[in-house]
Amino acid sequence: EAQVTQNPRYLITVTGKKLTVTCSQNMNHEYMSWYRQDPGLGLRQIYYSMNVEVTDKGDVPEGYKVSRKEKRNFPLILESPSPNQTSLYFCASRPGTGGILSGYTFGSGTRLTVV
Amino acid sequence: AQKITQTQPGMFVQEKEAVTLDCTYDTSDQSYGLFWYKQPSSGEMIFLIYQGSYDEQNATEGRYSLNFQKARKSANLVISASQLGDSAMYFCAMRERQRSYNTDKLIFGTGTRLQVFP
Numbered sequence: 001e002a003q004v005t006q007n008p009r010y011l012i013t014v015t016g017k018k019l020t021v022t023c024s025q026n027m028n029h030e031y032m033s034w035y036r037q038d039p040g041l042g043l044r045q046i047y048y049s050m051n052v053e054v055t056d057k058g059d060v061p062e063g064y065k066v067s068r069k070e071k072r073n074f075p076l077i078l079e080s081p082s083p084n085q086t087s088l089y090f091c092a093s094r095p096g097t098g099g100i101l102s103g104y105t106f107g108s109g110t111r112l113t114v115v
Numbered sequence: 116a117q118k119i120t121q122t123q124p125g126m127f128v129q130e131k132e133a134v135t136l137d138c139t140y141d142t143s144d145q146s147y148g149l150f151w152y153k154q155p156s157s158g159e160m161i162f163l164i165y166q167g168s169y170d171e172q173n174a175t176e177g178r179y180s181l182n183f184q185k186a187r188k189s190a191n192l193v194i195s196a197s198q199l200g201d202s203a204m205y206f207c208a209m210r211e212r213q214r215s216y217n218t219d220k221l222i223f224g225t226g227t228r229l230q231v232f233p
Contacts, residue, residue, distance in 0.1 A: 031218065033220060035223075040225055041225060042119075042206060042223035042224055042225045042226055043206070043208075043221075043223040044223075045220050045221075045222075048218075048220060050218060058220070088158060090160060092160075092221070096218075103162060103165070104150075104162075104221060106152075106159065106160040106162075108158065108159045109158040109159060109160070111158065
């Protein structure tokens with residue numbers, strides 16, 4: 001089954017303790033992206049990657065890092081989490097080509113709470 | 116920059132009735148795509164329907180249809196014959212040109228929470 005897999009689904013952590021949220025897709029998609037969802041703000045892009053070793057900042061990158069060493073994986077790293085990073089996180093992927101019709105596939109989301 | 120506006124934070128509809136969720140957008144691009152996603156309480160994002168800017172006919176997918184009015188820059192979602200399982204958050208989204216790498220991303224509205232009652 002074609003899918004984007006995020007882990008963990010739920011995470012509670014303490015301020016300052018480094019964490020990684022994993023994202024893996026099995027569709028050979030070139031483009032991958034991380035979003036965070038907050039009430040009243042919708043989803044906002046954190047980082048995106050066009051392909052292996054090609055990443056760039058989205059709209060809200062502060063406090064996050066990403067890496068793309070393999071095509072299928074795009075982990076989101078919080079080096080020193082803070083309470084304002086409590087949010088629902090989504091990983092999404094799509095083919096690199098295909099133009100405007102290319103659909104996005106979303107992971108199931110990771111609900112992160114930083115206390 | 117492009118923008119998506121959903122002005123209805125919440126909507127109520129009785130089962131079996133139709134409901135329209137509003138979405139307006141702002142873009143200077145000639146070629147763009149508009150999406151609607153459903154987010155149930157479990158949290159996942161479920162793709163519902165897509166409309167391309169050059170599509171002359173309104174998109175339909177089962178009970179979902181997109182009322183696309185290009186001149187007004189609106190892309191309202193119409194759900195016919197509402198069901199209790201339609202209760203969820205609904206997001207309108209548009210593809211926006213990314214700053215670099217000649218690619219694009221999805222931008223989202225703030226969402227509308229739909230409650231269907233018996």
